[in-house]
Amino acid sequence: MKFLLSKQYIAWYFLVPVLIVHFLVVALPSVLSLALALTDWNGFGKINYVGLENFYELFDDRYFKKAVWHNIIWTCLFLTIPIALALTCAYLLTGIKRGQMIYRLCFFFPYMLASIISCQIWKFIFHPLYGFPAWLNSKSIDLIPAVSPFTIKETSLYAVAFVDGWHFWGFLVVIYITGMYQVDNSLYEAADIEGATKFQKFRFVTFPLIRPVFIFSLVIIIIWSIPTFDYIWILTQGGPAYSSEVVATNLYSQAFDRFNVGYSSAIGTLMCIYTIFIVSIFAILRKLGWEI
Amino acid sequence: MIKKLFIVFIASFFSLISFGAIAKTTVTWWGETNADRDPVFIEKLVKSFNESQDEVELVMEFKEALNDVLRTAMLSGEGPDIVETPGPSYVKEYQEAGLIASMQGYSDQYGWEDKLLPWSYQAGVFDGEFYSAPKTFESMIMLYNKTLFEENGWSVPTTLSEYEDVAGKIKAAGMNVFAYGSTGWQPTHEHLVGMYLNSYAGPDNVYKALIGEKKWTDPVFVEAVELLRKHMVDDGYWSGSLENYYALGWDDFHAMFASRGAAMMTIGTWTFGTTTSSFADISDEWDWAPFPVLRDSGDASYLLALGTTMSINASSDNQDAAAKVLDFVFSNKDVVLDMAADFQFGEFVVPLYFSADDIKASVSPQVKRYLLDFADATGKGNYGYTTWTFWPADPGVHIWKDMEVVWAGDISVEDYMYDHQKLWDKARKKNQLLPVGAR
Numbered sequence: 001m002k003f004l005l006s007k008q009y010i011a012w013y014f015l016v017p018v019l020i021v022h023f024l025v026v027a028l029p030s031v032l033s034l035a036l037a038l039t040d041w042n043g044f045g046k047i048n049y050v051g052l053e054n055f056y057e058l059f060d061d062r063y064f065k066k067a068v069w070h071n072i073i074w075t076c077l078f079l080t081i082p083i084a085l086a087l088t089c090a091y092l093l094t095g096i097k098r099g100q101m102i103y104r105l106c107f108f109f110p111y112m113l114a115s116i117i118s119c120q121i122w123k124f125i126f127h128p129l130y131g132f133p134a135w136l137n138s139k140s141i142d143l144i145p146a147v148s149p150f151t152i153k154e155t156s157l158y159a160v161a162f163v164d165g166w167h168f169w170g171f172l173v174v175i176y177i178t179g180m181y182q183v184d185n186s187l188y189e190a191a192d193i194e195g196a197t198k199f200q201k202f203r204f205v206t207f208p209l210i211r212p213v214f215i216f217s218l219v220i221i222i223i224w225s226i227p228t229f230d231y232i233w234i235l236t237q238g239g240p241a242y243s244s245e246v247v248a249t250n251l252y253s254q255a256f257d258r259f260n261v262g263y264s265s266a267i268g269t270l271m272c273i274y275t276i277f278i279v280s281i282f283a284i285l286r287k288l289g290w291e292i
Numbered sequence: 293m294i295k296k297l298f299i300v301f302i303a304s305f306f307s308l309i310s311f312g313a314i315a316k317t318t319v320t321w322w323g324e325t326n327a328d329r330d331p332v333f334i335e336k337l338v339k340s341f342n343e344s345q346d347e348v349e350l351v352m353e354f355k356e357a358l359n360d361v362l363r364t365a366m367l368s369g370e371g372p373d374i375v376e377t378p379g380p381s382y383v384k385e386y387q388e389a390g391l392i393a394s395m396q397g398y399s400d401q402y403g404w405e406d407k408l409l410p411w412s413y414q415a416g417v418f419d420g421e422f423y424s425a426p427k428t429f430e431s432m433i434m435l436y437n438k439t440l441f442e443e444n445g446w447s448v449p450t451t452l453s454e455y456e457d458v459a460g461k462i463k464a465a466g467m468n469v470f471a472y473g474s475t476g477w478q479p480t481h482e483h484l485v486g487m488y489l490n491s492y493a494g495p496d497n498v499y500k501a502l503i504g505e506k507k508w509t510d511p512v513f514v515e516a517v518e519l520l521r522k523h524m525v526d527d528g529y530w531s532g533s534l535e536n537y538y539a540l541g542w543d544d545f546h547a548m549f550a551s552r553g554a555a556m557m558t559i560g561t562w563t564f565g566t567t568t569s570s571f572a573d574i575s576d577e578w579d580w581a582p583f584p585v586l587r588d589s590g591d592a593s594y595l596l597a598l599g600t601t602m603s604i605n606a607s608s609d610n611q612d613a614a615a616k617v618l619d620f621v622f623s624n625k626d627v628v629l630d631m632a633a634d635f636q637f638g639e640f641v642v643p644l645y646f647s648a649d650d651i652k653a654s655v656s657p658q659v660k661r662y663l664l665d666f667a668d669a670t671g672k673g674n675y676g677y678t679t680w681t682f683w684p685a686d687p688g689v690h691i692w693k694d695m696e697v698v699w700a701g702d703i704s705v706e707d708y709m710y711d712h713q714k715l716w717d718k719a720r721k722k723n724q725l726l727p728v729g730a731r
Contacts, residue, residue, distance in 0.1 A: 043363065045389030123475075128536045129544065129553075151538035153700050237478045239693075240538055241700035256360070257689045259385055 030272065036265035043261040054266035063242050064267065067250040070157055074246060075225040077158070079218065082165045086172030087214075091202050093173070094180050104177070107170035115167070119234040122163045126150065150235050153243035160244050164231040172217055179213035180206055211291055215282075222278050226271050247271055316349045317613040321374035322362060324600075325354035329639060336631045341620050348613040366391045366605065373614040375603045376427065380415055380726045381685045383424040383601050388723075392603040396421040398615035407622045411596050411670065412643035414729030415681060425618060428599035429643045431666060432487050432678065435549065435557040435567060438579040446555075449584045450592065452492075459529055462555045469529040471554035473540025482679040482692035483560060484520055484530075486595055490676030492516035492586040495593050498677050499731045504720060508713040509706070517698065518705045519586060525699050530558075534699055546570050549578075558583065562599065564659050565638040579658055582669075594666050597678035599639075625650060637663060673731070682726055684719040687712060 003009075037054055041047045058064050089107065093100055110118060125132050126148040134146040149159035183206055191201045207214070229248040232238060238245035238253070247267060255264035323333065333352055341350045355361045359378060365371035366386065375392055377383050386392045399405055399422040405413050408425065416424040436448060444465065449455035459469045474480035490498055493512040500506035501513065523529045530537040531545065531554065540548070549557045550570040557563075571578045582592035602621075604614045621628060621642060631640045633652045637659050646667065651660050669675065679691050690712055698708045719725060 042385055042388075044367070044385040044391065126539075127544075128539045129548070147533075147535045148539040151535040239478060239696050240534075241696040241702055242693075243700070253689070253693070257685070257693075259381075259685045 033265045033268050034272075036262055037269045039262040039265075041262045041265075042259040043255065044259070047262075050262065054263045055270075057263065058266050058270070063245060064247075064250055066242055067238075067245045067247045070244065070246045071225060071228070073157065074161060074228060075222055077161045078165065078168070078221045078225055082169035082172055083217065083221070086169050086176055090173045090176035090180060091206060093177055095198075104174065107173045109170065110167040111171045113167065115230040116234055118163060118167045119231060122166075123148070123150065123235060126159075150244075151240060153241050156236050156240060156244040160232050160235045163235065164228070167231075175213055175217060176210060179210035183209045219278070219282055223275055226275055316347060317610050318349045318351055319374065319610050319613045319617050320372040321350065321352045321376070321617070322358060322372040323352060323354050323376050324358040325356055329635070330354045332631055332634050332640075336627060336634070337621070340624075340627050341617060344620065345616075348610075348616055350617050366607075369607045371605050371607070373605055373608040373610045374617060375605050377424070377601050377603065379598055379601060379680055380424065381680075381683070381688055383416070383603060384418065384684070384724060384726055386603065387418045387423045391606050392423055393606040393608070393611055394421040394423060395425070395604055395615065395618075398604075398618070402615070402619045402622070404619070404622055407644060409643040409645065409667075409670070411675065411729055412598060415596075415598055415727055416601065417727050417729075424601040424603045425622070426598045426600070426643050427602050428639060428641045430561045430597045430599050430641070431594045432483055432558065432560050432583060432597070433580045433594075433662065434583045435559060435563070435578055435580045437549070437552065437555055437576055439576040440552060440555055448581045450581075451584055451588055451590075452586045453588065455584045455586070459523075459527070465555075467552065468532045468548065468554035469527075469556060470531070471540075471545040471548035471557045472530045472559065473537050473545045475539055475544075476541040479680070479689075479692045481695045482688075484524070484558065485517065485691055485695055486677070486679045487558065487583050488516045488520040488586065489513060490593060490595055491583055492519055494587075494590070495674075495676035496731070499728065501716075502677060502682055502725075502728045504716075508716060509709045514705050514709050516586070517695075517709065521698055521705060525701075542566075550574060550576070552576070560597070561641075561662065562638045564636040564656075564662075568636045568656050568659070580662060582665075591669075591674055593674045593676045594669050595676040595678045596670065597681045599641075677728070682728055684716075684724040684726055686719055686724075687715040690715050 036047075038049060038051060039047045040050045040053075089103075093103055096103065124130070128134060128146050128148055128151075131146065131148070133144040136143055137146050149155040187205050187209075188201060191205055196204070227248045228246055229252065232244055232246055232249055233252070236244045238249040248271075251264045251267040251271075254260045254267065323330075333354075338350050338352050341348075353372070358376065359382070362371060362375065362377075366375070375386070377386065383392070395404075404422070404425065409429075412426045412429055413422070415426065416422055418424075440446075441448065444461070446458050446461055447454065449458050462469050472480070472484075493510075493516045497506060497510070497512055501508055501510070524537070525534050528534070528536075531540050531548065545554075545557065546563075546566055547570070548554050549567075557567075567578055582594060585592055602618060604611050604618075608614060622644065625644055625646070628640065628642045628644060629646070629650055629652060632642075633655050636656060646663060648660070648664055651663060679688055683691060694703075694708055694711065697703050698705055
């Protein structure tokens, strides 16, 4: 009895409530969802076991494949543009002594806005009748056609990614800048003595030392890109013509519009397997001694 | 002594009141929340029902995302006594799962079949029993700016050639043919597909396809969808272009119609309230007409549609009391008409038998004419079918969602209809078809 009250278990006891909530709200439904993937449940009535039928159907579903491809594009976009922009701006900001907070606040502000607000702002900016391009056209300035990029199948995915990226990149600036402030100033002084340029200081001093933060940002972007939903749903609902459909919107539509809950659980299962795969890669690399 | 007697009197009085309150059966009814609608329901329906008798207390609760909340509650054996769903495809799922009770006994007891319009009653009959009653019905119509039409000498089209002719004239005058858009509600496309299927192929053919006597791959349906594709993509009838149609929402297209940005608007009768208000302060006058027959001749028809349905929860302990509430709705035409008048018959239009004298003076003459015309035409069997009332869930989503793929030019109309037929075959095999009623 006494050993149960020993210090080594105290932390466990404090964590138990969280564990219970997590088990009931996350773990248990997740396991049930895995089981539902093997059924044809419609979300209401009888549950029939169908084996791997949902998965066979899924691999034959052209719109699911399209959605997966869009998720890959989405991940690639977020792994490049916001990161490059955020790294550059964060590095430049570290050199600004006065007014830095104003910049940081401006960059971070979109991240504090609710997704519905960000979306409405951009939707209105590109509104074909009352938006900015329409206003320019009314002044006989035909720089941009008065057509919303969210409604063109060639641009819809990129337009939504732009809005989401606009809201997200300020967050990256803040975490990179925090990492950069951890770098020992004497290293920059040494680099100055060696005559290093600003780019060389970034390449050989800053970047190697913020690598854990950088890798963390890569991991969260890859993981967060999988269930991406809100911006796409609000702006295009996956359209037009599935041109901005991603796996999460496909899952939602199957579950709540078409009542194919078993099928959508199969989609959810694949998303879960993919996430575990990504996290495992990083865990293995860490085991292999990579500094991530 | 007097003080003691007074206390006993007060205690007895409150006991009686409490006993009265306890003796009443409480019936709960969940509805989708809406700032304009909710107070009218409380004031005109709940209050009048509760004042009409002292056995049942009706409590109406309004929920955000009602469908999701309701499904969760029902699956766990909870939920309200009166269950509201967005349409028959939901009723079918609840009925199959045994989550709603058969109302056949109550229908026989109260004579609901004689009180409701036949097509609307039939839409609630599943496996031979009555499971859901309509809370509101609607139809697709074509609104037009009457003043504008008169100024330009345009005639309201009734056939395909007249339709394309007037559309050309409207475009030549620098206006959009129709104001309409789908942002905020992507299934808007199904309004147009349903109109073209019924107006081009004809309601008889649509009926045959619904009951499985005709395939959706039949050339008559392919041609109907091809005509819609041409009018939408090549001719830009709706808001000028496909992209604009995708970008405009409810407020946008109403503003476009009221400001002469477009001469006409294809929409459901749920718009009556908004259209009446948007034309209230301008000199132009609006009017409506049935959507033209997309052939050289023929009678226009009204598409039948149910907006919301009402059922009784199978796990309710107060089913008899819930049936009393529903019977109050079906038996009190004045209450229903009074509420519907508040929305210019865009909401709470329970499909009862109305006559011209029943309709209040506050209802606009255009709406009144529609109600009488609808009753007359549908009474003669001149009606078609909307996708959201007669299509099962999976084909019902395909009809609007994949329409965009056709408009984008990614697949042909033939392939689209082939996929559609496959989904119907699947739904038929799984016994997911919805009641259509004999034609």
